[in-house]
Amino acid sequence: MGEAVPLVSTAPGRRRPSGAVGVRHHFLVIPSVICAAQAALTIAEGMPDAVAIEHQHGCSQLGGDAHLTELVLTGLGTHPNVAGTLVVSLGCETVQGLLLHRSIVECGQRAEFVGIQQSGGTGAAIAAGREALGRLRGAAAADPEARVGWDDLRIGIEAAWLGMPAAQARVFAEVTDQLLQAGATVIQAVREGSSEQPAGVSALGNPNREGIPLAYGTPPAGRGYFLMAAPESRIAQKTGLAAAGAHVILSPFASGLPAGCPVAPVVHVGVGPYARPFAGDVDVMLDDTPLPELVGAVLRALGKACGEETALEGMGAFEMAIHRIAPTM
């Protein structure tokens, strides 16, 4: 084992009514369907603590696929980094906004609802949405500050390191072990139908050292080490990890582009040579530095992201994709 696990950032988080601690204080505006996305974006515009997600789902989806979208949107809406959620609905869609709002409220989250057809058009819905955000903000002011420890956190890890050469994979395996030892819950995305499993994770002291299987986008029932079934799309992996309640997402970055997530900060660990041009965008670069130092650097970056805005968040850059299990009709 390397050095002692660094402390999480000393910046305080906020304790939610559910008891969970959040490392962000977002107000999330969720369109229940793509038709409501423009109104959702406009409601959040100019409000620095409001994040609107733009997704392409919510209508003419088949049963099982529509259900998955609902599950993921509920997970995002009840995320501990979210202080309050506003559901913006059109009114005639498949994923019904009112039901989505209800399932978010039933999870103990403070939430509001605005329907575009119900309000009488986009303008009225935007005005009602801004008022609703004001109410959420007022209520969330009561969430007390709380010290954040590793044992308060769920860390989501993307699948990209599974199958990397041993020297690189060891860094992520070691990070996983140290996080688990420090009491954090780790949710590791594992690609469905892939033989690549997290090798080298010893998960000492955890009741289930193999990792407990978890369905996509589903918050784990307890603490420990979980393996979440995930699609190949890195963006859909992030969305699934966030919907499962990951406070921070660790992204081994060796293809595509750095990408954020609407509710959870993403820590990018660049793996060369692909990541080299992105040296200025990633949080840690895997190079020839000795293993313990690299592991420490990744852990410090995770801790730092809990207390400070990441570079990507500063750019307002995040992407959104929900795993699909059937084509849209």
Next chain:
Amino acid sequence: MEEISLYHRPTGGWGVRNHVLVLPLVASASSMARAVARGTEATWVEHDYEPLHDDLPRNHERIARTLVGFATNPNVAAVLLIADTGEPGMLLEPIRAAGQRADLVIVAEAGGLRGAMEQGRDRLAPLLSHAAGCCREPAPISALMLGTECGGSDALSGITANPALGVASDHLVDAGGTVILAETTELIGAEHLLARRAASPAVAEEIYRIIHRYEAVVKAHGEDIRGANPTPGNIEGGLTTIEEKSLGAAKKGGSRTVGEVVEFAVRPSTHGLVIMDTPGNDIEQMVGMVAAGCQVAVFTTGRGTPTGSAIAPVIKVATNSHTAGRMRDNIDLNAGLILEGTETLQSMGRRIYEAILAVAQGELTKAERLGHREFAISRYPFGILDEAATVR
């Protein structure tokens, strides 16, 4: 012959708008497209499609066709493509080959996100000045390709707005233009009526084929189309079955001969009434029609749907006065007046046709004023049927 005033493009098409489009070629380039376009005169879209290792060739081909078609729509004066790596960036070639003014930023080769952002702004500037130099000139009405769509349908859709749009479609077809009737899932049950108007037995067969194919794919997923369509809002609006919805939906195309059936996002080879095989999902359907070259669309709605397109004006026609009044911000025309006796199907159809010509010549629609620019990538939906066919 009556003339209207449009933008003539080097692609040979005629545009009703003069947009510069920033188009991400993969999902992870969406944020970059937004960052580059925001605060400039350019428009942009975002989407969630990432190429995957197990992508079906037919899926890949359909998505490439959609992106190339969207980028070369005559409403686009110039396009800036954003790719993560060189491979998706290869779409620059067919877009330029079509005659479109286009440039490309490959983020991985531009020195990371900040470098790409700078390069994006640098490459966007000449495209914006190119567009600023484009002018409208006299064009024939036959240059127009109209997309027809209905969304948030109710029991009046098939009685007021859709047949009135059908009258407008007939006017445009008679003037030599092109009209696209789409959303195959919402033609289920009306196939025999459309097939009767087919230009040839082969076209009639195609109509049956695409409708039966959608029914089959829904069944192959172990689902029932009735679970997704009519939607809960349609049912609340008084629609009871997909067949009832379809009989109303099919009226949007008017009464002329169906000259051709085309696949999703494929440009028709003839003028007149054309059926395109698209999903019923409003956004995917609109993108398919615009990618095929539609410069303007009419969208009828019972419940009130606000969506539009980043590059094509979408005229909203309400089926009833209640929605037209309640959603004034969103609705351009009220076909509910037909029920009140102050308009007839014919007069309303004429008004829709005149609105198409006015909007084509620059009048802004409500969806444009509100900044609507919804976009979604439609995946190839028939893979499961192809698999079954191979096994057999």
